[in-house]
Amino acid sequence: MNSSVFAQHDDAWIAFWNKDTTLIGFKDKNGVIKIEPKFMGFTTARKFESIIAVTEEKNNKWDNYYLTKQGKIVGRDSLYTFDNGPDSENEGFIRFRDPKTDKMGFFNGEGKIVIPAEYSNLSKVQNGMIVALKGAEKVMAGFDGHFSWAGGKDYLIDTQNKILIENFEYNDQLNFYSLQKSKEPTKDEIRDNFRSVDGEYYSFINFDKEFNHWLKNTILTDLSKANLEKHAMNTITYWKEPDGWINAPKTKFIHQNYTYLKQKLQELKNPKCDYFVSTDGLNQFIFESSEYDFYFNNSNESIEWKYPVKNIVINPKNKSELKQDHIQFLRTDDGYKLLCVSAQKDNLK
Known part of the structure; x- marks a missing residue:
């Protein structure tokens, strides 16, 4: 389709x-x-x-x-x-x-x-x-x-x-717009397979698997400024006290905060790094510029079933500290893009 x-x-x-x-x-x-x-x-x-x-x-x-x-x-x-x-x-x-x-x-x-x-x-x-x-x-x-x-x-x-698949094991990470049909189950590691009532296999990209594969093979293998800028929205949103949410051109933001970004993303390679990835929708109260109109429907709801936000949440090494680091990526038609950053400590510029 x-x-x-x-x-x-x-x-x-x-x-x-x-x-x-x-x-x-x-x-x-x-x-x-x-x-x-x-x-x-x-x-x-x-x-x-x-x-x-x-x-x-x-x-x-x-x-x-x-x-x-x-x-x-x-x-x-x-x-x-x-x-x-x-x-x-x-x-x-x-x-x-x-x-x-x-x-x-x-x-x-x-x-x-x-x-x-x-x-x-x-x-x-x-x-x-x-x-x-x-x-x-x-x-x-x-x-x-x-x-x-x-x-x-x-x-x-x-x-x-018309029933396409019986006993369908629903998973909110499935991208239904990525449908592929085949006689045999696909071996693509980022896809989930389902046998249809007509004997064919339907496979869909799993957002979690897709993002983890992309993060590992596209970002963590090349933490250069150029690569981060390539995989970023035109505007990066970040939190800074006491001003709140601020928007900055991606080139400026990445240049000024490159040391922080590289360090935090580098941490993800360490098996001892305490982090998890959550899935959210695009927040319509924060991302109001025309750059994001495409990602909302006619009632201004985030189209998260097609363009989810993947939020990397890094817990502090010192367990007595409560604030976490958040690095968010928006799924676009051109792949995942750096969207938003909030730091455990107020060290973003």
């Missing part, structure tokens, strides 16, 4: 506020108002490509529904929400939850149900594929609404509800 099929539409409508910034409407790229400001609440979309979740107030009550660009209203009171926000369209599909059965399904961009509400949980569509959990039960954890799933069966399905 070719991910270029799912490129953003150039005819997307853009959200705008009314004068007192209480209601949201949408304009086309020429500034022509397509929908007067009337939405609020759960209306998080900043671009309107095919279908969005909206909220408007009617008769002192909230009216929640999905809206297509053709003006079709579907899924009233069936918004799928996660972390206090509604779902955002991905590749022309959006999730909904049946309030009567608490099961999930998918609408397409025309507002038609393409995946019926028969699943306990569904991932976003990624490269035309969906991780689907069926027959599971919620197990509540505490009183804050958080829960986990118990039982059920995982599948990998497509957007026509």
